Amino acid sequence: MPSDARAELQRFLEVHPQTRHFDVFLHDLNTVERGKRLDRAGIEAAWCDGMLLPGSMFALDVLGGTVQATGLGFDDGDADRPCRPIPGTLVPVPWQGDAFAQLQVTMHEHGGGAFFGDPRHVLSSVLERVTALGLTPVVAIEYEFYFVDCERGADGLPQPPRGPLTGRREFRTQINAMTDLNEYSAVLAQISRDCLAQQVPATSALPEYGPGQYEVNLQHIPDALTACDQALRFKRIVKSVARAHGMDATFLAKPYRDMAGSGLHIHLSLLDAAGRNVFSCDDPATHGTLRHCVAGLLASMADGMAICAPGPNSFRRFRREAYVPLTPSWSINNRGSAVRIPVSDAANRRIEYRQAGADANPYLVLAWMLAGLHHGLTTRAEPPPPLRGNAYAQAAGEPLPTHWATAVERFATSSFAREYLGERFAQLYATVKRAELEEFNSWVTPLECAWYLGPL
Numbered sequence: 001m002p003s004d005a006r007a008e009l010q011r012f013l014e015v016h017p018q019t020r021h022f023d024v025f026l027h028d029l030n031t032v033e034r035g036k037r038l039d040r041a042g043i044e045a046a047w048c049d050g051m052l053l054p055g056s057m058f059a060l061d062v063l064g065g066t067v068q069a070t071g072l073g074f075d076d077g078d079a080d081r082p083c084r085p086i087p088g089t090l091v092p093v094p095w096q097g098d099a100f101a102q103l104q105v106t107m108h109e110h111g112g113g114a115f116f117g118d119p120r121h122v123l124s125s126v127l128e129r130v131t132a133l134g135l136t137p138v139v140a141i142e143y144e145f146y147f148v149d150c151e152r153g154a155d156g157l158p159q160p161p162r163g164p165l166t167g168r169r170e171f172r173t174q175i176n177a178m179t180d181l182n183e184y185s186a187v188l189a190q191i192s193r194d195c196l197a198q199q200v201p202a203t204s205a206l207p208e209y210g211p212g213q214y215e216v217n218l219q220h221i222p223d224a225l226t227a228c229d230q231a232l233r234f235k236r237i238v239k240s241v242a243r244a245h246g247m248d249a250t251f252l253a254k255p256y257r258d259m260a261g262s263g264l265h266i267h268l269s270l271l272d273a274a275g276r277n278v279f280s281c282d283d284p285a286t287h288g289t290l291r292h293c294v295a296g297l298l299a300s301m302a303d304g305m306a307i308c309a310p311g312p313n314s315f316r317r318f319r320r321e322a323y324v325p326l327t328p329s330w331s332i333n334n335r336g337s338a339v340r341i342p343v344s345d346a347a348n349r350r351i352e353y354r355q356a357g358a359d360a361n362p363y364l365v366l367a368w369m370l371a372g373l374h375h376g377l378t379t380r381a382e383p384p385p386p387l388r389g390n391a392y393a394q395a396a397g398e399p400l401p402t403h404w405a406t407a408v409e410r411f412a413t414s415s416f417a418r419e420y421l422g423e424r425f426a427q428l429y430a431t432v433k434r435a436e437l438e439e440f441n442s443w444v445t446p447l448e449c450a451w452y453l454g455p456l
Contacts, residue, residue, distance in 0.1 A: 050082025261317030295375020336391025
């Protein structure tokens with residue numbers, strides 16, 4: 001353990017002498033937090049020697065069951081591996097009081113190497129290929145999410161919470177409505193305070209289309225791994241603070257059939273060795289480097305749908321005129337496209353990747369995005385003309401796979417996925433998703449009985 005890493009722990013313990021409990025966790029393929037709660041002595045041991053967790057943490061389906069076909073269950077003896085601290089992620093947990101802190105970790109092999117199934121290591125591997133070109137990604141992540149009532153409706157589905165001020169349930173849509181912002185100002189203010197305490201650079205919050213739906217933007221930073229660490233801390237903050245205010249929060253991609261879905265949008269630029277933005281230009285449509293990157297993103301987009309839309313609900317976002325991409329298209333300032341070049345001055349030119357849902361794993365989405373950028377740059381690929389006008393009223397390439405089974409099989413047979421994410425990880429991810437798909441499809445739902453039971 002490097003001396004500066006040891007110093008980080010010692011500084012924290014000195015500044016927070018009252019802290020007695022430490023939640024130590026990693027995020028599985030579905031970004032579910034998996035770990036242990038340690039005492040003060042335990043955190044020192046974990047910091048120096050690693051905390052043991054089985055490799056099957058990354059073979060779990062969304063219900064927490066081990067997918068034995070991955071080979072990480074009984075075939076591997078459910079073997080433990082050391083999980084080591086991620087620098088900068090030891091932070092207090094304000095919603096649990098002064099006695100609690102948390103730490104994010106990554107899984108390694110006993111010899112010290114990265115464990116192939118950990119999504120953070122997958123991102124790190126792709127990132128190395130981009131930095132080898134002399135480029136540093138600058139990343140900003142936007143999350144959309146819903147506040148929902150703790151109680152489900154009579155149909156068993158989510159319902160909007162009662163407003164903290166009015167006590168009313170709202171079922172309307174009012175984009176950027178300041179009255180909605182005021183309604184939830186107390187909970188949003190606590191989220192902001194807790195983000196500050198946990199070193200999560202949240203910069204703005206705005207009401208989105210759905211009732212109780214909000215978008216929060218995280219500050220852009222030139223560190224792709226840290227940006228994703230912060231994004232996952234942000235999700236934990238939002239869910240925990242919502243519970244403290246008597247409601248739930250969900251990052252489910254489509255909690256309501258007739259309301260807006262929730263996305264995970266990533267803004268990205270690239271710096272050269274001198275710290276200059278290589279996308280800087282007056283006209284993005286003619287800028288060579290930016291065009292190559294866009295072309296790589298579009299070429300890989302269909303293969304990555306199972307990454308950006310990891311479950312059955314994810315695909316309910318993909319509807320016409322819902323600000324969700326249905327084709328691999330790009331544009332300048334048009335939210336109907338999959339890749340958008342937002343309005344900015346030349347120095348702040350960037351790419352916005354709009355494909356992923358809020359339920360996706362940010363490590364994997366960003367890894368896929370960087371893989372596309374790398375492919376486009378190294379092959380000097382060229383994109384089609386930028387989209388203009390209504391994205392849903394024109395053909396803009398082959399439609400993306402918007403059915404779960406099709407997307408999973410597309411990923412499972414993707415040579416691009418094997419090349420950039422690694423053979424073993426691509427196989428692991430496909431195996432887990434196939435198992436989830438098979439289990440999900442085995443259930444008989446109330447809707448199909450309502451539709452078909454009587455007539456047939």
